[in-house]
Amino acid sequence: MPDPYVSIALLSPDEPGFWNHVTAQPEFLDGGPDPLDRWSARVVQAVAQTLDAMALLPFGGPPYRPFVTWALRSGRAHGSPVSLLVHDRMGLMASWRGALALKHPLPATPAPAPCRSCATQPCRTACPVNALAEDHYDLDRCHGFLDTPEGRDCMDSGCSARRACPASRRYGRLVRESAHHMRHFHK
Ligand code: B12
Ligand code: SF4
Ligand code: SF4
Numbered sequence: 001m002p003d004p005y006v007s008i009a010l011l012s013p014d015e016p017g018f019w020n021h022v023t024a025q026p027e028f029l030d031g032g033p034d035p036l037d038r039w040s041a042r043v044v045q046a047v048a049q050t051l052d053a054m055a056l057l058p059f060g061g062p063p064y065r066p067f068v069t070w071a072l073r074s075g076r077a078h079g080s081p082v083s084l085l086v087h088d089r090m091g092l093m094a095s096w097r098g099a100l101a102l103k104h105p106l107p108a109t110p111a112p113a114p115c116r117s118c119a120t121q122p123c124r125t126a127c128p129v130n131a132l133a134e135d136h137y138d139l140d141r142c143h144g145f146l147d148t149p150e151g152r153d154c155m156d157s158g159c160s161a162r163r164a165c166p167a168s169r170r171y172g173r174l175v176r177e178s179a180h181h182m183r184h185f186h187k
Pocket of ligand 1: 057058059064065066067068069070078079080083084085086092093094095096097134135139142159162181182185
C-alpha cells in the first residue's frame with residue numbers, strides 16, 4: 001500500500017434495500033453502459049474525498065486490485081467448498097463495490113466462516129453441472145449450461161450454488177440484482 005495509507009476498508013451492498021436504491025440513481029436512468037460500475041466509481045470517490053482516503057475499485061483492469069486477497073485478510077470472507085468467497089453476512093453473494101485506503105489503522109472485525117456451522121453444505125451439490133469445486137471453477141462448463149434452456153434458472157435468479165447457501169439466503173439480495181449480474185457474466 002502506498003504511503004501514507006495504512007489500512008483498507010472494503011465496501012459492500014447493504015441488503016436488503018441496495019438494489020432499489022441504486023437503480024433509482026442517475027447512472028441507471030441515463031441509458032449509458034455499466035451503470036453499477038459508474039455509480040460505484042462516483043460514490044466511492046465522493047466518500048474517499050470526504051474521508052481524505054484513496055478510492056480503490058474492483059473493476060477497470062486488468063490489472064485488477066487484489067480484492068480477493070484483501071477480503072481474505074479482513075477475516076470476514078473465507079474460502080468456500082465451491083471456490084468462491086463466502087462471507088459471514090453476505091454468504092456466497094459476497095461482493096465489493098469498492099474500497100477505501102485510509103491513513104489511520106482500522107481494527108479488523110473477523111468472523112468465522114458460516115461453513116463451520118453448515119451441516120448439510122448445500123452449495124456442494126447445487127450446481128446442476130458440477131462446475132464448482134473447492135479449488136476449481138470450470139467456466140466452460142458453466143457457460144455451456146447457461147446457454148441451454150435448463151440454464152435459465154441460473155440466468156434469471158442467479159447462480160444456484162450461490163443461492164443455495166443459507167447465509168446468502170439471509171442476506172436478502174433481490175433476484176433482480178442477481179439477474180443483472182448474470183447478464184453481464186454471460187453475455
Ligand atoms: C477476473 C474476475 C472474474 C473472472 C475470473 C477469471 C479467472 N479465472 O481469473 C470471471 C469472469 C470468471 C469472474 C466471474 C465471477 N465473478 Co469475479 N472477479 C474478477 C475480478 C474482476 C478480478 C480478479 C483478479 O484477477 N484479481 C487480481 C488478483 C491478483 O488479486 P486477487 O484476486 O486478490 O488474487 C488472489 C486470489 O485469487 C488468491 N487465490 C488464488 N487461488 C485462490 C483460491 C481460493 C479458494 C481463494 C479464496 C483465493 C485464491 O490468490 C491471488 C493472489 O494473492 C474480481 C475483482 C477484483 N478486483 O479482484 C472479481 C470478483 C472476484 N468476482 C466476483 C463475482 C461476484 C463474480 C461472479 C459471481 C459474478 C456474478 N455472476 O455475479 C462470477 C462467477 C459466476 C457465477 N457462478 O455466478 C466478486 C467476488 C465473489 C465471491 N463471492 O467470491 C469479485 C471480488 C468482484 C466484486 N466486485 O465483488 N470473475
Ligand atoms: S452452503 Fe454452507 S458450506 Fe457452502 S458456502 Fe454456504 S455456509 Fe459454506
Ligand atoms: S451459474 Fe449455474 S451453472 Fe454456473 S456455476 Fe453457478 S450453478 Fe453452476
